[in-house]
Amino acid sequence: MDTSFARSRRRDLIVAFCLAATAAVVPLFVKDVYVQNIMVLTLMWGALSQSWNILSGYCGQISLGHAMYFGIGAYTTALLFTKFGVLPWFGMLGGGIISAVLAMALGYPCFRLRGHYFVIATIVIAEIVLLLFHNWDWAGAAMGIDIPVRGDSWLKFQFTRSKLPYFYFALALACVAWFVTWWLEDSKWGYWWRAVKDNPDAAESLGVVVFNSKMGAAAVSAFLVAVGGSFYGQFVSYIDPESVMGFQFSLLMALPAVLGGIGTLWGPLLGAVILIPLTELTRSFIGGSGRGVDLIVYGGLIIAISLARPQGLVGLFSPRRKEAAR
Amino acid sequence: MTAETIIQSLASGLLMGLLYGLIAVGLALIFGLMDVVNFAHGEFLMIAMYATFFLFVFFAIDPLLAAPLVAAALFVFGAVVYLLIVRFAVRAKANAGMVQIFSTFGLAIVMRGLAQYFFTPDYRSVTHSWLGGKTVSVAGIFLPVPQLVGALVAIAAFGALYLFINRTDFGRALEATREDAGAVALVGIDKNKVFALGWGLGAALVGLSGAVMAIFFYIYPDVGASFALIAYVTVALGGFGSVFGAFAGGIIVGLVEATTALLLPPSLKAVGIYAVYLLVVFIRPRGLFGSM
Numbered sequence: 001m002d003t004s005f006a007r008s009r010r011r012d013l014i015v016a017f018c019l020a021a022t023a024a025v026v027p028l029f030v031k032d033v034y035v036q037n038i039m040v041l042t043l044m045w046g047a048l049s050q051s052w053n054i055l056s057g058y059c060g061q062i063s064l065g066h067a068m069y070f071g072i073g074a075y076t077t078a079l080l081f082t083k084f085g086v087l088p089w090f091g092m093l094g095g096g097i098i099s100a101v102l103a104m105a106l107g108y109p110c111f112r113l114r115g116h117y118f119v120i121a122t123i124v125i126a127e128i129v130l131l132l133f134h135n136w137d138w139a140g141a142a143m144g145i146d147i148p149v150r151g152d153s154w155l156k157f158q159f160t161r162s163k164l165p166y167f168y169f170a171l172a173l174a175c176v177a178w179f180v181t182w183w184l185e186d187s188k189w190g191y192w193w194r195a196v197k198d199n200p201d202a203a204e205s206l207g208v209v210v211f212n213s214k215m216g217a218a219a220v221s222a223f224l225v226a227v228g229g230s231f232y233g234q235f236v237s238y239i240d241p242e243s244v245m246g247f248q249f250s251l252l253m254a255l256p257a258v259l260g261g262i263g264t265l266w267g268p269l270l271g272a273v274i275l276i277p278l279t280e281l282t283r284s285f286i287g288g289s290g291r292g293v294d295l296i297v298y299g300g301l302i303i304a305i306s307l308a309r310p311q312g313l314v315g316l317f318s319p320r321r322k323e324a325a326r
Numbered sequence: 327m328t329a330e331t332i333i334q335s336l337a338s339g340l341l342m343g344l345l346y347g348l349i350a351v352g353l354a355l356i357f358g359l360m361d362v363v364n365f366a367h368g369e370f371l372m373i374a375m376y377a378t379f380f381l382f383v384f385f386a387i388d389p390l391l392a393a394p395l396v397a398a399a400l401f402v403f404g405a406v407v408y409l410l411i412v413r414f415a416v417r418a419k420a421n422a423g424m425v426q427i428f429s430t431f432g433l434a435i436v437m438r439g440l441a442q443y444f445f446t447p448d449y450r451s452v453t454h455s456w457l458g459g460k461t462v463s464v465a466g467i468f469l470p471v472p473q474l475v476g477a478l479v480a481i482a483a484f485g486a487l488y489l490f491i492n493r494t495d496f497g498r499a500l501e502a503t504r505e506d507a508g509a510v511a512l513v514g515i516d517k518n519k520v521f522a523l524g525w526g527l528g529a530a531l532v533g534l535s536g537a538v539m540a541i542f543f544y545i546y547p548d549v550g551a552s553f554a555l556i557a558y559v560t561v562a563l564g565g566f567g568s569v570f571g572a573f574a575g576g577i578i579v580g581l582v583e584a585t586t587a588l589l590l591p592p593s594l595k596a597v598g599i600y601a602v603y604l605l606v607v608f609i610r611p612r613g614l615f616g617s618m
Contacts, residue, residue, distance in 0.1 A: 062423070062424070109604075109608045112608070112611055113607055113611050114611070115423075115566075116357075116363055116562065116566055117562055117566070117607050117611060117612070117613070120558050120559060120562045120603070121603075121604060121607060123555065123558070124555075124559060124600040124603055124604060125600075125604070127555065127596065127600055128597050128600050128601065131593065131594055131596060131597050132594075132597075134593060135591060135593055135594055247551075247555070251431060254424075254428075255428070258421070258424050258428050259428075262421055262424055291442055291443045291446075292438065292439035292440065292441070292442030292443045292447075292547070293439065293443060294439070295435050295436065295438055295439025295442065296435075296436050296439035296440060296443065297439075298435060298439075299432045299433065299434070299435030299436035299437075299438075299439060300432065300436055301432070302428055302429070302431065302432030302435065303411060303429050303432035303433060303436070304432075306415070306424075306425050306428040306429045306432065307411070307414045307415060307418070307425070307429055310418035310419065310420045310421050310422070310424075310425045311419075311420035311421060312421075
């Protein structure tokens with residue numbers, strides 16, 4: 001790649017650093033708990049969508065079953081903590097590793113499938129795991145797990161008095177997911193993935209190890225999503241199968257990336273920054289009536305954006321990526 | 327477990343399977359025509375069930391008589407959805423696949439929201455219809471009449487669809503458009519008109535199944551979601567694009583579900599369906615009857 005590409009990558013890095021630094025000081029001025037909560041969720045969904053984007057955006061293997069990895073992260077952490085007293089940090093790592101290994105084990109048969117057959121396989125596998133958790137008594141079955149509060153500490157990753165620690169963790173997660181994407185974008189893997197996405201047969205003939213590159217994308221993507229799930233479990237301190245593994249979660253994970261710009265570096269974060277506050281605000285201002293107005297607004301927005309800007313919103317902000325955002 | 331219970335549950339599985347086939351065939355038809363998966367398919371079923379319910383409550387029209395009316399209404403609805411949304415989604419130059427998924431998914435959410443707004447999230451059911459709650463005994467096996475009639479409707483609908491596709495001008499236009507949309511434009515067939523009619527037909531078929539489902543199933547805004555997933559699996563199992571595949575897929579899904587319910591706790595009965603799907607596509611990545 002030419003130097004202008006290297007320059008723009010350096011600029012991305014600087015922009016990201018400035019944004020992260022700005023985001024880090026915001027909660028020092030914004031003390032409102034409701035707003036802080038929205039900021040945590042925005043960063044978390046941004047990070048999740050960024051991770052989903054690695055497999056589905058860059059590598060083109062559209063997964064609508066990522067809620068499974070999210071749930072496995074949450075459950076591994078919660079089960080290890082409540083049953084064996086293992087600190088959530090180890091649970092987070094364990095959940096990530098289990099998810100990455102599972103992603104590769106499932107990828108082995110699934111990556112032979114193409115198009116809708118692959119998408120439906122990802123949905124169906126996640127549904128099977130969801131149903132198994134529903135019936136797994138030791139893991140609380142449909143009742144789920146209440147994570148007991150043992151006081152505020154970074155060691156136990158529990159904070160009852162302030163949302164700030166969660167905010168900083170979510171920010172760190174979003175930064176890590178962004179940085180991993182940034183780094184991979186210009187690595188051998190990044191080029192392989194785009195080749196696999198555009199034309200797997202041509203890529204194969206040019207010596208790209210298509211299968212292995214899909215496996216790599218799946219493992220990285222699943223690991224990061226599981227860490228996000230583990231965080232979410234600690235953040236809400238109660239999990240059940242439906243609330244961490246439901247099919248809706250898989251779609252919600254894909255949505256910011258799709259609206260922001262699938263397969264782009266900034267798309268998922270941009271999508272999350274627009275979508276999540278809007279969802280939360282419509283829910284609390286007009287959804288309180290419980291009559292579905294929030295759903296109507298939300299669904300209408302999805303239709304409008306996906307029809308009006310199929311390449312994602314990211315092109316509106318950066319002229320350089322207008323061509324790249326495909 | 328006696329032989330009788332096994333035969334009993336396989337028989338009801340077969341009936342349910344034919345209905346699953348009828349629910350799924352609209353999806354298969356639309357996919358075969360233009361490679362689009364309608365993620366609001368379950369919501370089409372939902373509004374068909376509500377339409378049947380309200381025709382029954384306000385006009386005392388039995389679901390059996392309402393079925394053609396509901397199918398006609400859904401025909402119009404499907405064509406309108408194509409003209410207002412899908413027409414633009416398939417035109418997208420970038421990310422066509424994702425745009426189709428998410429524009430129809432957005433529609434699904436809007437429809438659920440509207441159903442909650444206008445019909446409230448309460449569970450409704452059609453009580454005291456002609457067929458509701460009746461059973462019939464055939465050679466010692468008890469069959470629920472609504473499901474039995476539903477299965478017969480499904481067989482009739484498949485037969486009619488077969489004749490329609492093979493024997494009418496519109497059916498031939500449908501087949502031709504599906505083979506080569508560019509070439510049909512050259513011979514003066516309006517592609518958009520065929521697609522709109524295809525969406526109408528697909529929606530009418532799901533409308534028919536909604537009317538039958540309303541006889542024996544609860545009606546609520548999220549009712550479509552669970553059936554939609556089964557419909558996607560049914561279509562994929564049979565092979566995308568194959569209308570016959572949806573029929574066969576439905577029967578297989580119904581039988582597998584009934585068998586799983588015998589072996590596993592009832593809450594796990596869907597696991598059997600999903601496992602069979604995975605098994606089939608791992609062996610045959612194009613489904614049972616899919617082409618290419």
